[in-house]
Amino acid sequence: MDGNGRWAELRGLPRIEGHRRGVERVQELIETAREIGIKALTLYAFSLENWKRPMSEVKTLMMILEFYLNRELPEFMAKDVVFKTIGDIQRLPEEIRVLIREVEEKTASNKGLILITALSYSGRDEILRAMKKILSSGIRPEELTEEVFVSYLDIADLPAPDLIIRTSGEMRISNFLLWQGAYSELYFTDTLWPDFTKEEFLLAIQAYQQRERRFGTISTRGDAF
Numbered sequence: 001m002d003g004n005g006r007w008a009e010l011r012g013l014p015r016i017e018g019h020r021r022g023v024e025r026v027q028e029l030i031e032t033a034r035e036i037g038i039k040a041l042t043l044y045a046f047s048l049e050n051w052k053r054p055m056s057e058v059k060t061l062m063m064i065l066e067f068y069l070n071r072e073l074p075e076f077m078a079k080d081v082v083f084k085t086i087g088d089i090q091r092l093p094e095e096i097r098v099l100i101r102e103v104e105e106k107t108a109s110n111k112g113l114i115l116i117t118a119l120s121y122s123g124r125d126e127i128l129r130a131m132k133k134i135l136s137s138g139i140r141p142e143e144l145t146e147e148v149f150v151s152y153l154d155i156a157d158l159p160a161p162d163l164i165i166r167t168s169g170e171m172r173i174s175n176f177l178l179w180q181g182a183y184s185e186l187y188f189t190d191t192l193w194p195d196f197t198k199e200e201f202l203l204a205i206q207a208y209q210q211r212e213r214r215f216g217t218i219s220t221r222g223d224a225f
Helices: 004-010 017-037 048-052 057-077 095-106 123-139 146-150 198-209
Strands: 042-046 082-084 112-123 163-166 185-186
Touching: 004 017, 017 042, 017 057, 042 048, 042 057, 042 095, 048 057, 048 095, 048 112, 057 082, 057 095, 112 123, 123 146, 163 198
Parallel strands: 042 112, 082 112, 163 185
Antiparallel strands: none
16 A cells, blocks of 8 residues: 555645545445455555654554554444454554454454455565474474465465555565465556545456466467467
């Protein structure tokens, strides 16, 4: 969800106003995902690299996160949303960690959209943390399969994303779901996140529906060569 700061700067506003507007956009996109039957939606909210930002901005982002979770918990319950997180959560402030556990526990038995929020997250870090757990578990090299490896990732049953959307014109995935996204379709848009409306989201979905996913096999279309 990239472009909050630039959105604010283009309007002569403090960067944090862009983040606040971005949170409001999240609500619309979650509701759209529910409406069209998406089963899981992962939001890259705060990367491990984001800790390098000015401390004042980081503190404000944590305050926004705390406010959002407190406000949205009743909505998650009412709309049957399951809330999960991925990332190095131990780096977050203690009160945020407690709140995250509370929201996860209270929504665990819900049956609707699975909403995964990447917090203090890095794809490389997730893989490295998984390998450390595997090494400490005593698994022998010949026992290590893809299925075993996946079981040590942050969420073992996290479905591989069909589509990864990157806003703001950046043409990279920025350390996001490196293992899970190996065969994901990619969609890039110049739209800054606070302007990424329901209509923009549906355009991305429509573009995805025109793709042919081969997963390494040959094309089933007549123009294959």
